[in-house]
Amino acid sequence: MDSILDLKGRVALVTGAGQGVGRQVAIQLAANNAGGIVVNDFHLDRAQAVAEEICRVGGKALPVACDVTDFRAVTSMVETAEGKFGRVDILVNNAGNAGPSDGLSNIKPFWETGPEEWANWLGTNLYGVLNCTRASINGMLKRNQGRIITVISDAGRVGEPHLAVYSGAKAGAAGFMRGLAKAVGRNNITANCVALAGINTPGVAALMPDEDTMKKILRAYLIRRLGEPSDAANMILFLASDAASWITGQTYPVNGGYSVSV
Numbered sequence: 366m367d368s369i370l371d372l373k374g375r376v377a378l379v380t381g382a383g384q385g386v387g388r389q390v391a392i393q394l395a396a397n398n399a400g401g402i403v404v405n406d407f408h409l410d411r412a413q414a415v416a417e418e419i420c421r422v423g424g425k426a427l428p429v430a431c432d433v434t435d436f437r438a439v440t441s442m443v444e445t446a447e448g449k450f451g452r453v454d455i456l457v458n459n460a461g462n463a464g465p466s467d468g469l470s471n472i473k474p475f476w477e478t479g480p481e482e483w484a485n486w487l488g489t490n491l492y493g494v495l496n497c498t499r500a501s502i503n504g505m506l507k508r509n510q511g512r513i514i515t516v517i518s519d520a521g522r523v524g525e526p527h528l529a530v531y532s533g534a535k536a537g538a539a540g541f542m543r544g545l546a547k548a549v550g551r552n553n554i555t556a557n558c559v560a561l562a563g564i565n566t567p568g569v570a571a572l573m574p575d576e577d578t579m580k581k582i583l584r585a586y587l588i589r590r591l592g593e594p595s596d597a598a599n600m601i602l603f604l605a606s607d608a609a610s611w612i613t614g615q616t617y618p619v620n621g622g623y624s625v626s627v
C-alpha cells in the first residue's frame with residue numbers, strides 16, 4: 366500500500382534548511398518521494414552540506430544561498446529552482462530565530478532595544494515569509510495546487526517576555542497565513558503554520574542552560590524533554606502531503622504540551 370505521506374514527486378523549497386529544523390524537514394521530504402528539494406540558507410556551506418546529504422541517499426537537491434529578507438534574491442532563487450526542477454509545489458518558510466545574526470546570544474528587555482534590533486527579528490520571521498510566499502505563489506496559482514507551511518513559535522501564540530518582538534513577528538506571520546489561506550483556498554493551495562516550543566537545534570544552543578535550570582524549564586512541558594527537529598519535520602511532512610489536503614488556515618502547536626489549545 367502506498368504511504369499516505371508520499372509526496373509523489375512534488376518539489377519543495379525549504380528556507381533556512383542548512384541546519385536544525387529546516388535540515389530535518391529537507392531530509393524528511395526527500396525521503397518521502399519529493400521530486401526535488403531546494404535547500405536554502407543564508408550560509409552557502411550549510412546549504413551545500415545538506416543538499417549533499419540528500420543526494421548521497423538518492424534524493425535530488427539544489428543548494429541556494431540567499432537571505433530571505435532580500436526580495437530580489439528570493440525571486441531569483443525561485444527562478445533558479447523552477448529552472449532546475451520545473452516548479453515549486455511546497456514552500457516551507459522555516460528560516461527564523463534572530464535571522465542569520467547571532468541575536469539569540471544577546472537578548473535584552475524590549476525597553477533596551479531599538480528599531481535596528483527589531484529589524485533582525487521582523488526581517489526573517491515576517492518579511493522573509495512574505496518574500497518567499499510572493500515569489501512562489503504565482504506558479505502555484507497557475508498549477509492550481511500548492512502547499513505553504515510556515516514555522517512559527519509558541520512565542521507567537523502565547524507570548525514570551527524576553528522575546529517580545531520575535532513573538533510579534535511570528536504572530537504576524539501566522540495572521541498573514543490565515544489571510545492568505547482565505548485568498549487561495551479556491552486554487553487548491555493550503556497555508557498553515559506549525560508553532561514550535563523549545564527544539565534542540567544549533568540555533569538555540571546559546572540559550573541552553575545548565576542541567577538543573579533545564580530541569581526547571583522542562584517542568585513547563587507536559588512531555589518532559591525538549592523537542593527534536595524530527596518532531597517538527599513529521600508535522601510539516603504531514604501538512605505537505607495529500608493527507609492534509611482539507612486542512613488550511615490553521616496553526617498546529619508541536620510543543621510537548623508547553624501550551625495547550627482548544
Ligand SMILES: NC(=O)c1ccc[n+]([C@@H]2O[C@H](COP(=O)([O-])OP(=O)(O)OC[C@H]3O[C@@H](n4cnc5c(N)ncnc54)[C@H](O)[C@@H]3O)[C@@H](O)[C@H]2O)c1
Nearest residue numbers: 381385386407432433461462464465518561563564566568
Ligand atoms: N529551536 C527552537 O527552540 C525553536 C522554537 C520555536 C520556533 N522555532 C522556529 O523554528 C525555525 C527553525 O529554527 P531552528 O532552531 O532550527 O533554526 P537555527 O537557527 O538552528 O537554523 C536556522 C537556519 O536558518 C538560516 N537563516 C536564518 N536567517 C536566514 C535568512 N534571513 N535567510 C536565509 N537563511 C536564514 C540560518 O543560517 C540557519 O542555518 C525558526 O523559524 C525558528 O524561529 C525554533
